[in-house]
């Protein structure tokens with residue numbers, strides 16, 4: 284089996300900013316409540332004409348340029364998300380066309396754990412020698428499925444895309460992957476209508492069932508627990524200990540979830556990269572966007588050992604250890 288690593292990364296956020304003060308004008312909330320309960324100060328919002336693939340292409344083109352790769356050299360495209368352009372065709376196929384690539388592509392749905400799931404899937408194709416260059420993109424326009432009248436969810440999410448190119452490496456690379464799911468918890472975080480269970484109808488629209496519904500408290504408890512468990516499992520599988528990890532890249536949902544996980548793991552908080560204050564929860568884009576910004580800030584060097592961990596709808600979770 285070949286070793287697999289990250290050849291390059293890219294990210295894109297739409298320019299429009301929605302601050303907590305803006306949210307105060309939309310629902311019964313305050314900047315103080317949002318900041319103390321979540322750590323979020325602002326988030327990015329896509330234009331009406333922008334679908335997830337429009338964000339994804341920007342991140343993907345940057346990652347291709349950073350890898351010095353032409354789109355035609357890609358062997359596979361995997362797009363993960365919860366806000367695909369359409370139920371079908373796959374957003375990966377839309378992206379393939381827009382990029383001018385000729386390879387196969389498919390979408391992967393694993394909630395906010397999407398990027399870690401997609402990285403693990405892509406890594407298998409490279410490890411076994413089937414493919415060399417794989418584009419993994421997390422692209423989300425969550426603003427399109429937020430209920431802007433629901434204060435308990437509308438302040439949490441934002442729009443973004445992040446892209447990773449996977450390739451074979453001689454040294455370092457991914458040392459472990461851990462994936463998990465508990466479908467019994469699916470109701471805690473869902474988009475009830477629009478699928479085959481509840482197709483769009485006058486009733487589903489009038490009952491606002493095409494928007495995110497979430498039991499925040501239970502998702503919070505789940506998140507803190509799996510962040511700790513999945514991180515420890517991935518580190519152990521990599522043959523490392525907590526002290527070996529130079530940087531933790533957690534899913535950016537809530538600063539209190541990250542701080543609780545840091546406390547439970549007994550890891551200094553400054554080892555956890557945080558940018559949720561500026562973007563909120565961008566679901567499948569979040570871990571890649573954090574990885575990209577950590578890289579730009581010089582927090583990642585050759586040989587750095589990085590733990591990425593995510594959790595989300597499904598319920599799902601995932602963690603991996605990467606040696607840069």
Ligand code: COA
Pocket residue numbers: 311312313316317320321395434435436438472497498499500501502503506536537564594595596
């Ligand atoms: N502004 C002001 N008050 C708000 C509010 C808002 N935006 N949203 C909720 N509230 C109110 C609630 O109505 C509740 O009022 P009540 O006590 O009168 O009923 C009160 O604040 C406390 O609500 P609670 O849900 O207990 O708050 P919390 O401390 O659990 O924080 C979340 C709420 C959503 C921030 C938190 O539960 C959370 O982050 N959960 C995880 C969500 C997540 O990460 N989801 C994505 C996973 S990928």
